[in-house]
Amino acid sequence: MFDALSDRLESAWKKLRGQDKISQSNIQDALREVRRALLEADVNLQVVKDFISEVEAKAQGADVLAGVRPDQQFIKIVHDELVQVMGAENVPLAETEEQPTIVLMAGLQGTGKTTATAKLALHLRKLDRSCLLVATDVYRPAAIDQLVTLGKQIDVPVFDMGSDADPVEIARQGVERGRTEGINTVIIDTAGRLQIDEDMMGELARIKETVQPHETLLVVDSMTGQEAANLTRTFHEQIGITGAILTKLDGDSRGGAALSVRQISGAPIKFVGVGEKVEALQPFYPDRMASRILGMGDVLTLVEKA
Amino acid sequence: DKTRRNILNQLKAIVGQGPLNQAAVAEIEAALLQADVGVEATDYIISELQKKLRAEVTAPEEAIAFLKEILRDMLDQPLKESHKSSFAPDKETLNIWLITGVNGAGKTTTIGKISHLAQKSGYKCLIGAADTFRAAAVEQVKVWGTRSGVEVISNPGKNTDPAAVVFDAIAAAQARETELLLVDTAGRLQNKKNLMDELSKIRRIIDKKAPKAKIESLLVLDATLGQNGLRQAEVFSQAAQLSGVVLTKLDGTAKGGVALAVVQQLGLPIRFIGAGEGIEDLRPFSSYEFVEALLSG
Numbered sequence A: 001m002f003d004a005l006s007d008r009l010e011s012a013w014k015k016l017r018g019q020d021k022i023s024q025s026n027i028q029d030a031l032r033e034v035r036r037a038l039l040e041a042d043v044n045l046q047v048v049k050d051f052i053s054e055v056e057a058k059a060q061g062a063d064v065l066a067g068v069r070p071d072q073q074f075i076k077i078v079h080d081e082l083v084q085v086m087g088a089e090n091v092p093l094a095e096t097e098e099q100p101t102i103v104l105m106a107g108l109q110g111t112g113k114t115t116a117t118a119k120l121a122l123h124l125r126k127l128d129r130s131c132l133l134v135a136t137d138v139y140r141p142a143a144i145d146q147l148v149t150l151g152k153q154i155d156v157p158v159f160d161m162g163s164d165a166d167p168v169e170i171a172r173q174g175v176e177r178g179r180t181e182g183i184n185t186v187i188i189d190t191a192g193r194l195q196i197d198e199d200m201m202g203e204l205a206r207i208k209e210t211v212q213p214h215e216t217l218l219v220v221d222s223m224t225g226q227e228a229a230n231l232t233r234t235f236h237e238q239i240g241i242t243g244a245i246l247t248k249l250d251g252d253s254r255g256g257a258a259l260s261v262r263q264i265s266g267a268p269i270k271f272v273g274v275g276e277k278v279e280a281l282q283p284f285y286p287d288r289m290a291s292r293i294l295g296m297g298d299v300l301t302l303v304e305k306a
Numbered sequence B: 001d002k003t004r005r006n007i008l009n010q011l012k013a014i015v016g017q018g019p020l021n022q023a024a025v026a027e028i029e030a031a032l033l034q035a036d037v038g039v040e041a042t043d044y045i046i047s048e049l050q051k052k053l054r055a056e057v058t059a060p061e062e063a064i065a066f067l068k069e070i071l072r073d074m075l076d077q078p079l080k081e082s083h084k085s086s087f088a089p090d091k092e093t094l095n096i097w098l099i100t101g102v103n104g105a106g107k108t109t110t111i112g113k114i115s116h117l118a119q120k121s122g123y124k125c126l127i128g129a130a131d132t133f134r135a136a137a138v139e140q141v142k143v144w145g146t147r148s149g150v151e152v153i154s155n156p157g158k159n160t161d162p163a164a165v166v167f168d169a170i171a172a173a174q175a176r177e178t179e180l181l182l183v184d185t186a187g188r189l190q191n192k193k194n195l196m197d198e199l200s201k202i203r204r205i206i207d208k209k210a211p212k213a214k215i216e217s218l219l220v221l222d223a224t225l226g227q228n229g230l231r232q233a234e235v236f237s238q239a240a241q242l243s244g245v246v247l248t249k250l251d252g253t254a255k256g257g258v259a260l261a262v263v264q265q266l267g268l269p270i271r272f273i274g275a276g277e278g279i280e281d282l283r284p285f286s287s288y289e290f291v292e293a294l295l296s297g
């Protein structure tokens, strides 16, 4: 099931071969294969539908380049469209003129928020931006310990008020502490929550209202399936996100969630997590992600050379 | 999402007599794909349904009942041979349950819930804290131990060998006539060879040090997972000789449909479901409930 799209498309290509234009009639099999590949890569069904009709429109009548088989060119059209949807280039983290820049982390349980909080701080420290981490997860056992341990590893201070305090108050005082101490960026870790949990979503909305963050980052596990679209929609509607971090990309998931997240929220994916260690954070590159979702690579270089 | 919520009603309206029409196939396909059942398993389910509908003329209600039956059969298949109706540790002997899975799936929380249940049911229980890697993992499982009143065996050193902790935990369990030893392991992605080797080593130590124990090796799968869940089950099955699955986070809106493919392709039964972060939020798996939820949007 992890076959490269280029292999999967083989039979569909037979119809395209020997023709000099991509037309509505000769493209249907190929589109069906792309649909299958995207679904197998966990792109949300609705997102797949929209994407396929966009590709169909773009591919119609595209002239086939000399030296390139129509099938290869079709893959390139699909790939380019994917890159475009995922946001052509990398968008860095906000930095405000008046310090501190405030970053709020949000997401479902276990996606990697606490780890990403520490990773982001290390990344910023390397850019000479000082950080303060704020521990507002008073629910998960030892969540504060976890952030404190990570803070020690990277030598970044952590603000906490224990697990009996109100998360909104912890966030408020944490940001206040950052301001008085002249910290460049305050990153607020939050407890994992389901998007249908009204109390917990209400709490997150109050944190946001109180601290007025410059960035609200949705942390999404790259292994997420169809649910990626639902959760992104609800977090975006109820909280409002400015970007996303896609975690656990060091695994072998195809990462179709990336497409869903971007398509549904319109917000850029800013970073990817590629390991458990605090150094394992990279900027997001849409073209790499597109190749990964399609399970390809070699075909593209072929087309690029032609 | 309205389309999903009324899937059964919609189906009733479009499933005619005899084989499914295009609209009905599309509707069922959409429901299954949106539940993360995956393309291959979805194709299988629809073709099974078509086979039945071609063989006999049926009313729409019956067609839907057939669909549910196909799904339930897939889920119950691994248990067909066994005669036990419920899943529980044996009394007065050592049971070791090895809990494995990728990062953040819900392993530690599940251990907390199981230990609570076991304790309440009168088992002598012990937890081995073999996640020696993640920040505050030992502290986390110790909180669960306190909540359920179960002792936790851990090694206070940093980055100690998890296999050594397992060894110590088994020794403690044997000395105390423990009936259920729960082993918490670090999250690991299945494509990390060294980490999977480490897991195999843990499994070997359990087999060697406790040859008479009844061993269950459970994979924790997050219901929000997509198709990578199948890959996880394949690789963990090799490394840890899996005997079953725990499906967590079913209190959300994700359906955990990939579990169907896991059950079908690897023959692993689903044993428990996690439906919340609280200590009581663990339930035995029921294929009936799972299928109803899967199709009810």
Ligand SMILES: Nc1nc2c(ncn2[C@@H]2O[C@H](COP(=O)(O)OP(=O)(O)OP(=O)(O)O)[C@@H](O)[C@H]2O)c(=O)[nH]1
Binding pocket: A107, A108, A109, A110, A111, A112, A113, A114, A115, A116, A137, A140, A143, A190, A191, A192, A193, A219, A247, A248, A249, A250, A251, A272, A273, A274, A275, A276, A280, B103, B104, B134, B187, B189
């Ligand atoms: N392999 C890998 N593991 C990761 C990555 N990011 C986080 N993890 C692991 O995923 C698990 C969950 O990470 P956490 O940072 O605790 O996740 P969280 O979102 O804060 O979890 P909750 O607070 O419980 O909601 C841990 O085992 C992390 O080590 C990543 O990019 N790659």
Ligand SMILES: Nc1nc2c(ncn2[C@@H]2O[C@H](COP(=O)(O)OP(=O)(O)OP(=O)(O)O)[C@@H](O)[C@H]2O)c(=O)[nH]1
Binding pocket: A109, A110, A140, A192, A194, B101, B102, B103, B104, B105, B106, B107, B108, B109, B110, B131, B134, B137, B185, B186, B187, B188, B220, B248, B249, B250, B251, B252, B273, B274, B275, B276, B277, B281
């Ligand atoms: N909503 C919900 N959350 C759950 C469930 N099970 C676990 N969680 C949450 O998921 C997050 C991760 O759970 P853990 O038990 O730490 O997961 P883990 O597999 O031990 O994680 P690592 O050891 O870091 O790999 C925590 O925030 C838990 O509270 C569940 O059934 N429902």
Ligand SMILES: [Mg+2]
Binding pocket: A113, A114, A115, A137, A143, A190, A191, A192
């Ligand atoms: Mg956390």
Ligand SMILES: [Mg+2]
Binding pocket: B107, B108, B109, B131, B137, B184, B185, B186, B187
């Ligand atoms: Mg754990």
